[in-house]
Amino acid sequence: MSCKKINNNSDLDLGRYKHYLDSFIPYTQKVLGYNKPFVLNFQSDQENSKKALGRTAFYDPNTDEVTIYVDGRHIKDIMRSIAHELVHHTQNCRGEFEGGCAADDGYAQTDSHLRGMEREAYETGNMLFRDWEDGYKRVYGENIMKTKIKVLREEIKKENLDESLAADIYKYTKQFGKGTVKFLRKYAPGNFGRLMTLLPGAGAVRQLTKAINNVTVRYAEKGMSQEVIEELITGALRTAATFPTFGTDPAAFFFDEFEKKADGWLEKNTSKGGSGIKSTLDPNCKNIVKKEFGLTDNDWSDMTKAQKLQACDKATNSPFKRAKSGAGRKGKASCKKVLRRGCKGPNVEALQKKLKKLGYTIDVDGAYGPGTAKVVKKFQEKANLKVDGMAGPNTNKAIDLALKGPLPAPEKSTNKGIVYTGEQVGKIVKNNLKKIKADMFVDEPSRFDAMYSRILKAIQGELAGKDSKLRVNGKMSIVKISNRVKEMVNLLDSLNESTVNEVLAESKKKVLGKRFDDLVKAIKEGK
Secondary structure: OOEEEEEOOOOOOOHHHHHHHHHHHHHHHHHHHHOOOOOEEEEHHHHHHHHOOOEEEEEEEOEEEEEEEOOOOHHHHHHHHHHHHOOOHHHHHOOOOOOOOOOOOOOHOOOHHHHHHHHHHHHHHHHHHHHHHHHHHHHHHHHHHHHHHHHHHHHHHHHOHHHHHHHHHHHHHHHHHHHHHHHHHHHHOOHHHHHHHHHHHHHHHHHHHHHHHHHHHHHHHHOHHHHHHHHHHHHHHHOOOOOOOOOOOOHHHHHHHHHHHHHHHHHHHOOOOOOOOOOOOOOOHHHHHHHHHHOOOOHHHHHHHHHHHHHHHHHOOOOOOOOOOOOOOOOOOOOOOOOOOEOHHHHHHHHHHHHHHHHOOOOOEEEEOOOHHHHHHHHHHHHHOOOOOOEEEEHHHHHHHHHHHHOOEEEOOOOEEOOHHHHHHHHHHHHHHHHHHHHHHHHOHHHHHHHHHHHHHHHHHHHHOOOOOOOEOEEOOOOHHHHHHHHHHHHOOOOHHHHHHHHHHHHHOOOOOHHHHHHHHHHHOOO
16 A cells, blocks of 8 residues: 555666665554555656756655656665655545645745644654664664674684684684685684784784785785785784784884795895896896996895896886986995985885885885985974975984884974983883783783883883983983883892882982982881
8 A cells, every 4th residue: 555656767777776675665654544545656857967957856646656867876865765754645545635736836935734744744744754764774884794704604613723713713703804814814714813912003004904905916926826826925924913012013023023024035035046036137137227226246245046037127127217417427326325206225215114114105116216215304404404395314223213102303402402202211111121021012901001100100200310321412322211221120129029019119209309219228228
């Protein structure tokens, strides 16, 4: 007793939306309770669709027909219009149209009775569609999930896995999807569960899978077989996952370990003429590489055979050419000490990896182009260095220090050189403490936090001292603070538990100006 007939006078593909209409129309009859069937017309009108305020739908109470204009409309918008007009159909079934049709412009503003009917159609129609949509998604989604879970359980059962691994696969498939779990299981056959517990969320999982795909493509292009690549990926993941802070940047940890293993494999196998890798040097290779990368004879002599082969490959196949302004000119700048635009090779690639690990968006391709120069400028500005886009000794040193303990840009002071905030000091202390007390950081986070806060307060006190040995020329010394943290941890490790607590309790008080080792000595002597 709901829909008597559907007429499709448009280009709308009803077959595509049939399952929605088959569910929605009976739902409207059940909720609204209309007792006469209606005819539903889907109408195409290109001229009407071009009008900003064209008609979207109408109801004819004399023929019980609902007409919906569909050109250029989303199916959800079309269904809202159906719901709206079916409220009018329900009103007609209740005898509220009094045999007339409200088709004149402005009827909802001039007739209070028709205005009330229109308000009901808007409010009830919109909520009717919303309630159906929410219910449909819930039921349909639950049915799909039940089917997926059933299939997953059957597949796990067929693999005859132990209960722990099966539980991990079931858990992470629901969380990240079947394809992702299958992909990571392939490369972590013995430690899949541990690997997944170290990944903090979906973002980290995506980064790691992307990094694995990247190295697969990259080393396949170098001629490495798929079997070798997969073996190296498995080994790199196993090693990377042993680092306590692996979860902070899994892609970077994996990439570093893979590069080490892959470079070692390439060097070993190219020296033996190994599988799939060109093992003989072109006689002209040396001159080509020297010209392309700005190297000297000594640079060439210091390279391994594998590095020479890779450099040769890059120099002869790279589409990147030196700018004419620098080519063949006497006194041309070398890329040995200062990396700049136009430089290429392993040193540039190493720089790009470091910047990427610091969180900058940069392509690791071994070519010092405008993108790399732009990122170097950003780092130099942040590190309060000369901003020239070239990576010389000072910039490289600052990058290495930032990797040990990343710092935000320091504030300039007129009389004390560079002044660092407590937050910046805290980052240096925490990063060093994590390296020294990695196990405590993972297994006993509360004890680690207590030790961190007390040592930080003590170091801040020493920095504030008039004759602080932690500053050099009015500037905070990252290296000195890093070494100081090690000294403090060694002192605490030499004490028993109760004495450690006593030292930490005293350091929390106003004894911050007193050096930590003097404090330890005083407590040991009972002073």
